[in-house]
Amino acid sequence: MHKYLFLLFCLISAPISPLCAQEYRVAIAVARIDNTIKKAPNGKYQLWKHPDSLLIDNADSIVFKNREWYYIRKDGRQGLYDRDGKVVIPIEYDRIEQLSGYLFLIEKDGKKGVFNTDGRKILDTIFDEIENKGYEWSDKARLYVRKNGKYGLCNERGEYLAQPIYNEIKGNFYKLELVKDDGTDYLLSFKHFVSDGITILHKFVLETDGIRSKDFYIFRKDTLCGLLDEEGKVFMKPQYTKLVCRDIGYRFGTTPWLIACKGNNYGTIDIYNNVILPFQYKSIRATSIVGCLAVETETGKRFYDYETKKFINDYTFDEYHTSDLYTAIKKDGKTTLISNDTKKMMFPYKYQDVFSQFHHPYFCVKLNNLYGLVDANDKIIIPIMYEDRLWITCGDKIVIKKDGKYGIINLKNELLYGMINHIIVAYNDFFDIYDSMKENTRLDADLNVIQEAKK
Template identity: 25%
Template structure:
């Protein structure tokens, strides 16, 4: 009896092991196509058995494929075995993915700013200044660190420390400049003192002074460079050319570009002048014509109607008499001033307009596509040029075609819409017909629909006022039975979308599931 029971127990374990082994061997992950859809009918059966109301497209953004499902009144995730898994990221109530963002709480008091500790010599400025600041009866002064000799008498209200012994003074509301050893080179009698010029060390600084509404300039030795008689003196920023540092000065309502030694660098007097980009200065004449100078005062552009800098292209556009040219920041001309419109498409190609028509030129300004079209664009991913012609009969509409990168016709300009499906197949619209054709323009098949609209690599279609979704081969992915497909692109991207049928909104997926959307 005991032996029999023992043998029976062993047989049971063997059977259990074989069953488990069989399950382990046969339980393979489901495989999705490139759009995240699983064709395996076993998967279709599984989602019905597990009561997944909506199943989205599988996404390979994680180490294992995951898909969103609507289950038990909430959005969850399943793996490629069809099993529910833990939450991965937050999603909105429509199931959108959002990357995790963690807030850093710095507290009510914000960040602490830690002071730089003194060096071995006791200076907290690390500038080897032999003098230190002292305070006597609420006033600021300086004294020698070793000998105690007074530098600046303690008679000033506020110090501004620039380093290397340079100190901004404030006394009775007026401003001045001095050195910590006691040498005052700008008396504190000015409304404003600002350092506006330096090319390396403080000894080469210049200070703009303001008194009674007029500006002047003084160097770091106290020498007057510009008398206090100007309406404005400003740095020409990003124009550091050594001792010939340019300045923008205004006097008698006229601007000039001058050097730090008050030598006029540019030939004219201007109504306005301001930096455009690094190394280039835009000026305006009294008649509102504009020009461009470099930092040496050389005129690069003159008497233009408009000069602008395009940060996207990295080029300067100049326009005169409705003709446009393009210039590089180094001052060299990229495109001569002979076109009505110029747009850099990258990779050496530029779209231009001449006499109201568009063409394409290369970097040598040679025409690849003559200016004869109403639209020209380079489709880099196709290695082709798209062209457009506008027709006025019977109504205003556009026809599209394709050229190769040498300007040779590949697809004639006869189509209302074109879309590349593969290296051998094109989607086309022509004369209210939709279908697929080869690159030889021979029709492969027509789609029997009233309207077709591309959404990703799918198409929203309509027939007899009903809408659905098909793929590029014409296969029906979503039956053409709905009043309205609201989010066709979501169907391509997520695997499900919102539709309207008989005044009610639903969420639908590629597996035929429909879930009433109670929010609408």
């Protein structure tokens, strides 16, 4: 083959005389004959490696797929050859299907097995079902097998990771739940088996130096929670009624904190079971505010800054709701905002509710069931006099409702459109006016009619 390719290269590179052209055509023909599928006079198919090397004769079909594999059917059986003419799977199976770039499913007499691309049978045809849960491009397989109604798990070498004794396999790549009649076993990272009547609740990762990491698993046995390391060994014996980690206190080279409950009292610990916050609080919750926990004390809920290891004592609250820049906190039915950055209260508890405005430094406030706009210093921007929430859109425009009628104002509270009896709905760059008696009207951001909007 190499001499023919060399001849072809030389002929293409040289000027083509009539004699050379003839030689050129011969070279092309020879190159194409290599691994050639031919149809014989009897209607059967042949696979030739060279013009004088017949690999397969009297085949019912030969199909070349993915520029790599010859699928051959003969006498009702199927086999597989590679593009070099090497036998990968002998012609003795009912069906062959590619599971991944490295594995093929085989089937014979209703039972399934697996070959790899090196031509080695890694699973005999003894299974009812085989499914590859690994990545198609990876040489690492995760083969779910079913035999006699039970499930098991094999790797790419055909070795059992879990014997086929389970009713169901659930979970993902780092934690598989292997369910059987008398309980659930766990397989961690497809390596480490865990049983002994425990339930794995959650995984978290400890980054040790920005490159390497260690996995830890929160588990429950009976009614108490503890920690397993990445090999499934007990790292912290079960002793807490609740254990939660959400990367609290996370930094490279530092120890994560966990929220723990002992009896009815909450505290925080590190993974070595050192107490950070004592067990004397009604509840502790992780928040979306960077560096803060919500801790419920006898006097109310407070934020605890676990970076400075201090409580924020400026205020207490009953409830909170966090957005990107601000957190609304509520106490005794009144609401205010704090800055997620500074953790400072922006104005006293005085409003029924407060809503942040996207991309604007203003807040819609509700007082006596009416709505207005204030800034971060609690200065009135739009008087608190309207019947629906106010949202800034189309630059500086706001849809309002007053006395049952609708209009559009600007940030100076100047009426730009209305008041009308029809509902006005604001979008990012247009308004729709809904009229049950005719086609709806659409206005652009400058309040010009741009079309008749469909109902």
